[in-house]
Amino acid sequence: MSRIVTLLSDFGSQDGYVGAMKGVILGINPRVMPVDISHEIEAHDIMAGALVLAGAYAYFPPRTIHLAVVDPGVGGRRRPIIVETSQACFVGPDNGIFTLIYEREEVIKTVAIENPNFMAPSVSRTFHGRDVFAPAAAHLSLGVPVDEFGPPVERGAVLNVPQARLDGETAEGEVIHVDRFGNLITNITGDLFNQFVEKGLEEIRLASHDVAGPYESYEEACEGELFAVFGSTGLLEISSKRASAHEAWGLGKGTIVRVTRSPGDETKP
Amino acid sequence: MSRIVTLLSDFGSQDGYVGAMKGVILGINPRVMPVDISHEIEAHDIMAGALVLAGAYAYFPPRTIHLAVVDPGVGGRRRPIIVETSQACFVGPDNGIFTLIYEREEVIKTVAIENPNFMAPSVSRTFHGRDVFAPAAAHLSLGVPVDEFGPPVERGAVLNVPQARLDGETAEGEVIHVDRFGNLITNITGDLFNQFVEKGLEEIRLASHDVAGPYESYEEACEGELFAVFGSTGLLEISSKRASAHEAWGLGKGTIVRVTRSPGDETKP
Amino acid sequence: MSRIVTLLSDFGSQDGYVGAMKGVILGINPRVMPVDISHEIEAHDIMAGALVLAGAYAYFPPRTIHLAVVDPGVGGRRRPIIVETSQACFVGPDNGIFTLIYEREEVIKTVAIENPNFMAPSVSRTFHGRDVFAPAAAHLSLGVPVDEFGPPVERGAVLNVPQARLDGETAEGEVIHVDRFGNLITNITGDLFNQFVEKGLEEIRLASHDVAGPYESYEEACEGELFAVFGSTGLLEISSKRASAHEAWGLGKGTIVRVTRSPGDETKP
Numbered sequence: 001m002s003r004i005v006t007l008l009s010d011f012g013s014q015d016g017y018v019g020a021m022k023g024v025i026l027g028i029n030p031r032v033m034p035v036d037i038s039h040e041i042e043a044h045d046i047m048a049g050a051l052v053l054a055g056a057y058a059y060f061p062p063r064t065i066h067l068a069v070v071d072p073g074v075g076g077r078r079r080p081i082i083v084e085t086s087q088a089c090f091v092g093p094d095n096g097i098f099t100l101i102y103e104r105e106e107v108i109k110t111v112a113i114e115n116p117n118f119m120a121p122s123v124s125r126t127f128h129g130r131d132v133f134a135p136a137a138a139h140l141s142l143g144v145p146v147d148e149f150g151p152p153v154e155r156g157a158v159l160n161v162p163q164a165r166l167d168g169e170t171a172e173g174e175v176i177h178v179d180r181f182g183n184l185i186t187n188i189t190g191d192l193f194n195q196f197v198e199k200g201l202e203e204i205r206l207a208s209h210d211v212a213g214p215y216e217s218y219e220e221a222c223e224g225e226l227f228a229v230f231g232s233t234g235l236l237e238i239s240s241k242r243a244s245a246h247e248a249w250g251l252g253k254g255t256i257v258r259v260t261r262s263p264g265d266e267t268k269p
Numbered sequence: 270m271s272r273i274v275t276l277l278s279d280f281g282s283q284d285g286y287v288g289a290m291k292g293v294i295l296g297i298n299p300r301v302m303p304v305d306i307s308h309e310i311e312a313h314d315i316m317a318g319a320l321v322l323a324g325a326y327a328y329f330p331p332r333t334i335h336l337a338v339v340d341p342g343v344g345g346r347r348r349p350i351i352v353e354t355s356q357a358c359f360v361g362p363d364n365g366i367f368t369l370i371y372e373r374e375e376v377i378k379t380v381a382i383e384n385p386n387f388m389a390p391s392v393s394r395t396f397h398g399r400d401v402f403a404p405a406a407a408h409l410s411l412g413v414p415v416d417e418f419g420p421p422v423e424r425g426a427v428l429n430v431p432q433a434r435l436d437g438e439t440a441e442g443e444v445i446h447v448d449r450f451g452n453l454i455t456n457i458t459g460d461l462f463n464q465f466v467e468k469g470l471e472e473i474r475l476a477s478h479d480v481a482g483p484y485e486s487y488e489e490a491c492e493g494e495l496f497a498v499f500g501s502t503g504l505l506e507i508s509s510k511r512a513s514a515h516e517a518w519g520l521g522k523g524t525i526v527r528v529t530r531s532p533g534d535e536t537k538p
Numbered sequence: 539m540s541r542i543v544t545l546l547s548d549f550g551s552q553d554g555y556v557g558a559m560k561g562v563i564l565g566i567n568p569r570v571m572p573v574d575i576s577h578e579i580e581a582h583d584i585m586a587g588a589l590v591l592a593g594a595y596a597y598f599p600p601r602t603i604h605l606a607v608v609d610p611g612v613g614g615r616r617r618p619i620i621v622e623t624s625q626a627c628f629v630g631p632d633n634g635i636f637t638l639i640y641e642r643e644e645v646i647k648t649v650a651i652e653n654p655n656f657m658a659p660s661v662s663r664t665f666h667g668r669d670v671f672a673p674a675a676a677h678l679s680l681g682v683p684v685d686e687f688g689p690p691v692e693r694g695a696v697l698n699v700p701q702a703r704l705d706g707e708t709a710e711g712e713v714i715h716v717d718r719f720g721n722l723i724t725n726i727t728g729d730l731f732n733q734f735v736e737k738g739l740e741e742i743r744l745a746s747h748d749v750a751g752p753y754e755s756y757e758e759a760c761e762g763e764l765f766a767v768f769g770s771t772g773l774l775e776i777s778s779k780r781a782s783a784h785e786a787w788g789l790g791k792g793t794i795v796r797v798t799r800s801p802g803d804e805t806k807p
Binding site: 220 | 549551553554555556557561562564571572581610611613614662663664665668669
């Protein structure tokens with residue numbers, strides 16, 4: 001039995017869609033506590049949903065059920081799936097929203113949700129969040145084994161996540177997410193970055209701008225400069241102190257970030 | 270005893286108004302689990318509140334208490350009421366927000382909330398959500414019978430919901446809600462529409478635009494076309510694939526939608 | 539043991555930051571019910587966070603734990619603290635966010651959070667909400683005494699809250715918050731205002747505009763006029779009926795409001 005079901009979607013909060021999903025879950029298992037991760041994922045942006053889910057799921061206790069519905073292909077051929085890991089179950093469309101779960105977790109099994117006993121009596125073709133995914137999450141929370149929902153799936157769909165590349169003396173990555181504060185979150189990991197630090201000093205450029213740092217906290221930066229920091233997700237972030245780097249510098253998703261050895265480094269041991 | 274109290278309002282989420290209501294409820298009954306339906310109803314838009322409530326309430330388990338506060342007339346003459354149905358209780362201002370509950374549910378009774386024992390010790394004239402409705406919902410959740418809150422009311426206020434009309438060979442309706450995805454939700458029901466389908470082929474026009482479909486899912490549509498689908502609420506929706514029909518076509522609430530028999534239908538049996 | 543942990547932040551709802559905090563709390567104490575006050579505080583606006591918290595905390599039951607994270611100085615020298623009052627515990631950065639708690643409540647003690655046993659195993663310098671404050675709130679909810687978190691602090695930081703001043707025949711205050719409805723909430727309290735009422739009639743001006751009222755409710759006003767009302771927080775609000783005074787009149791935070799005796803008052807007893 002699980003008590004916590006998290007919800008992530010692109011449904012926004014002005015309509016009743018999220019409420020309907022919570023109602024369905026509580027109608028099947030009134031002991032569940034629904035916990036929102038976010039419903040403000042940009043409409044149809046599966047990658048953004050995958051990233052936000054990846055930033056939050058690992059903090060929940062074992063046996064949490066995560067419902068993630070960014071589902072532009074609802075009613076089409078993408079399958080509804082459950083991904084079971086040693087720590088949690090993930091319920092949603094098989095469209096890549098669990099890409100980072102596959103990357104980071106040991107997946108025990110993935111099944112397609114096909115058993116109508118665990119769906120709404122009448123399933124619409126426009127709102128599987130309410131008619132397929134919420135009922136599945138609720139039945140999982142009651143202890144129904146994953147196998148009973150449907151046949152195993154070889155492996156779920158994965159998105160082509162932009163990877164930072166190391167090319168000679170340069171690492172090239174890009175901004176993959178802009179957060180509420182206007183921080184520009186890149187796909188350059190701490191591990192990749194540290195290869196530069198070990199070799200000597202490094203320089204960071206974002207599009208054509210010099211970037212200070214990396215600093216250990218936002219506090220070390222000066223106001224008005226663009227600086228780097230390893231943010232709470234372990235990825236290199238480019239920020240502007242108490243301001244939105246996104247708005248102040250006009251930079252956003254897809255902007256190229258380069259890390260190179262400083263020209264002066266050759267003289268270093 | 271009820272454990273679930275849903276909340277719907279136009280209070281937004283940047284102020285502490287929703288938090289104050291939840292605090293009041295939990296102060297009276299700490300065992301309640303408050304569940305948000307939406308607080309992003311447009312300010313003072315009672316009809317939007319009624320529609321969003323109608324899209325969500327029916328999915329909650331029996332004995333749920335629904336608090337709905339879109340209340341531009343707070344402090345004036347509109348009464349605070351409780352509407353009891355066989356499935357649930359609804360608490361809010363008597364201003365039409367429960368119009369669709371009256372249309373769809375068998376109402377057992379409606380009472381005016383007048384008993385000060387079930388209100389805040391000091392009742393403001395500007396925030397009945399906190400001082401009247403939240404305490405009433407919490408006391409209901411503790412099992413206080415509806416009759417103890419005040420005298421019966423003949424029937425609550427109802428809004429003049431725009432109805433689709435069937436006029437000879439044409440059904441005329443209008444867009445009554447625009448959702449987060451920019452889907453244009455009309456007041457044409459499946460029953461009304463099916464009368465056309467039974468008679469032969471049909472044509473759909475929204476303002477001066479041809480509308481494809483109706484399709485069974487968003488997936489069947491082509492990108493760039495305006496198409497019809499019966500959405501999750503059972504109403505005819507006009508959508509644009511992976512785009513906002515609202516933004517892409519500049520159409521919104523009040524836009525007229527017409528369903529007619531195709532000119533070529535006369536040759537059909 | 540406490541069951542309710544409220545959360546207030548400037549984290550917005552599009553990222554996974556709030557979800558991560560809730561996950562951490564539930565990972566430590568799965569019996570907690572997290573209750574959102576607001577996550578839409580303007581980024582870095584400590585004063586706004588203090589005001590919204592002040593409008594909500596007092597309605598929650600005794601022993602509630604309030605987590606408040608508007609924390610532009612995260613990773614710098616400001617301390618993480620717990621403020622214990624007879625009714626509740628407040629957890630957050632020592633940057634003034636608890637200013638109004640210090641003003642309104644009898645504080646039993648304030649301690650700095652320094653004990654690593656009650657923090658994340660690895661503490662980032664960019665997200666203390668997740669790594670310091672959420673764990674502290676969760677451990678408090680399990681009954682850990684406040685003293686075990688760290689040494690006492692003389693008194694937490696307080697912001698310089700703009701105070702209304704009484705100057706001869708005039709009280710001068712300012713707009714300190716604009717709410718979702720566009721109501722302009724001033725720092726003129728009912729007590730201060732009543733000194734004018736006792737002396738005779740009063741006049742209210744906001745910037746260069748005459749303000750009607752104060753009325754007892756929004757309903758008494760005429761549409762199109764700017765009027766005063768004592769809002770749900772006990773402070774003088776300037777509103778516009780069923781419209782946003784903020785948008786319709788172009789007035790916002792910092793606008794000066796003056797209350798004076800009417801010129802004609804001299805003839806009054």
